[in-house]
Amino acid sequence: MKILVTGGAGYIGSHTVVELLETDYEVVVIDNLSNSSEEPLRRVEQITGKSVDFIQGNILDGELLDQIFSQDKIDSVIHFAGLKAVGESVQIPLKYYENNISGTVVLCEAMARNGVKNIVFSSSATVYGDPHAVPITENFPTSATNPYGRSKLFIEEILRDIYVSDNDWNIALLRYFNPVGAHKSGRIGEDPNGIPNNLMPFISQVAVGKLPLLSVFGDDYDTHDGTGVRDYIHVVDLSQGHLKAVERLQDNPGIVTYNLGTGKGYSVLEMVEAFKNISGKDVPYKIVERRPGDIASCYADPSYAAKELGWKAERGIDEMMEDAWRWQSQNPQGY
Numbered sequence: 001m002k003i004l005v006t007g008g009a010g011y012i013g014s015h016t017v018v019e020l021l022e023t024d025y026e027v028v029v030i031d032n033l034s035n036s037s038e039e040p041l042r043r044v045e046q047i048t049g050k051s052v053d054f055i056q057g058n059i060l061d062g063e064l065l066d067q068i069f070s071q072d073k074i075d076s077v078i079h080f081a082g083l084k085a086v087g088e089s090v091q092i093p094l095k096y097y098e099n100n101i102s103g104t105v106v107l108c109e110a111m112a113r114n115g116v117k118n119i120v121f122s123s124s125a126t127v128y129g130d131p132h133a134v135p136i137t138e139n140f141p142t143s144a145t146n147p148y149g150r151s152k153l154f155i156e157e158i159l160r161d162i163y164v165s166d167n168d169w170n171i172a173l174l175r176y177f178n179p180v181g182a183h184k185s186g187r188i189g190e191d192p193n194g195i196p197n198n199l200m201p202f203i204s205q206v207a208v209g210k211l212p213l214l215s216v217f218g219d220d221y222d223t224h225d226g227t228g229v230r231d232y233i234h235v236v237d238l239s240q241g242h243l244k245a246v247e248r249l250q251d252n253p254g255i256v257t258y259n260l261g262t263g264k265g266y267s268v269l270e271m272v273e274a275f276k277n278i279s280g281k282d283v284p285y286k287i288v289e290r291r292p293g294d295i296a297s298c299y300a301d302p303s304y305a306a307k308e309l310g311w312k313a314e315r316g317i318d319e320m321m322e323d324a325w326r327w328q329s330q331n332p333q334g335y
């Protein structure tokens with residue numbers, strides 16, 4: 001079976017390509033390298049001993065997509081391609097709407113033209129906004145507070161409309177919680193541009209000496225130690241969830257939505273402690289103001305994915321830290 005992976009050179013995409021190749025799927029990657037390079041895919045080939053069919057291009061290019069769909073018999077699309085920086089999305093919303101929303105529309109048009117109607121979409125726990133309770137189940141109300149989050153919400157709605165108009169489609173909306181960690185080999189991992197926005201790469205860059213100090217955004221939240229609580233999920237577990245979703249599409253489920261999280265929440269200070277214990281490195285930090293838009297607590301009820309997909313996250317916090325640290329210490333400058 002052949003899978004088209006959009007955004008396959010990125011963080012989650014490259015880890016998913018490894019899992020796909022190791023499960024004997026054939027893979028075609030399209031990525032415009034706007035937030036990545038070809039190096040992760042070279043390393044994916046080294047890890048798996050298999051070759052990756054890579055097309056450098058933009059999902060906004062419908063003609064290119066037609067060429068891909070006509071050359072290769074694609075069974076399903078896993079759609080990672082998108083811009084993902086919340087702060088940047090506030091500064092340049094139209095860029096986010098064009099790239100993420102128009103990009104998905106162009107992709108789905110090309111899929112429809114070529115009779116490919118199975119898609120797995122990278123949504124996010126951000127669509128739950130500020131949840132009224134935790135753990136979060138898939139039927140919680142959705143909302144968004146920034147253009148990035150709105151792009152995910154709109155795309156979910158667009159995909160629902162596509163399904164209503166044509167029941168031949170099979171669509172899995174995967175709402176990721178907080179992906180962290182790296183492949184066991186230490187060869188691929190998260191490599192953000194510039195100063196990281198997310199907690200985990202920030203911690204590892206402080207530990208490796210690239211950044212002097214972690215700023216902990218607020219210690220007065222209504223959580224057990226006052227710092228924000230999130231559901232961190234190992235990127236390899238997350239990637240394996242995509243393979244389960246691709247399998248699920250073969251049963252013609254229509255449109256389905258799954259939380260991909262562990263069901264456990266860790267605070268910022270617990271993450272720092274866990275990282276220090278595993279790496280043996282100090283992670284100096286200071287408490288600063290809350291970051292605007294942040295919520296106190298966000299973690300999944302992952303039981304629906306367990307029941308329907310037979311998937312659950314296997315890797316605990318120590319393994320997330322070990323693998324994140326192996327990647328960061330072996331690749332201090334990233335790729």
Ligand code: NAD
Nearest residue numbers: 007010011012031032033034035036058059081082122124
């Ligand atoms: P990433 O930036 O590492 O990967 C995205 C890839 O898409 C990049 O390689 C980029 O070059 C490519 N891309 C972007 N626009 C494109 C376009 N128009 N055409 C072709 N390629 C394009 O990000 P990631 O962390 O791997 O995230 C993958 C997906 O998962 C994104 O849609 C993101 O919004 C979503 N997601 C990520 C997180 C997270 O914390 N990392 C959480 C929830 C959801």
Ligand code: UDP
Nearest residue numbers: 197198199202215216217228229230268294
């Ligand atoms: N956080 C922090 N310092 C940082 C980055 C993040 O204290 O430099 C906190 C943030 O306030 C939140 C948690 O770490 O409570 C996870 O933040 P991240 O940006 O990684 O994920 P998201 O907020 O999108 O869940």
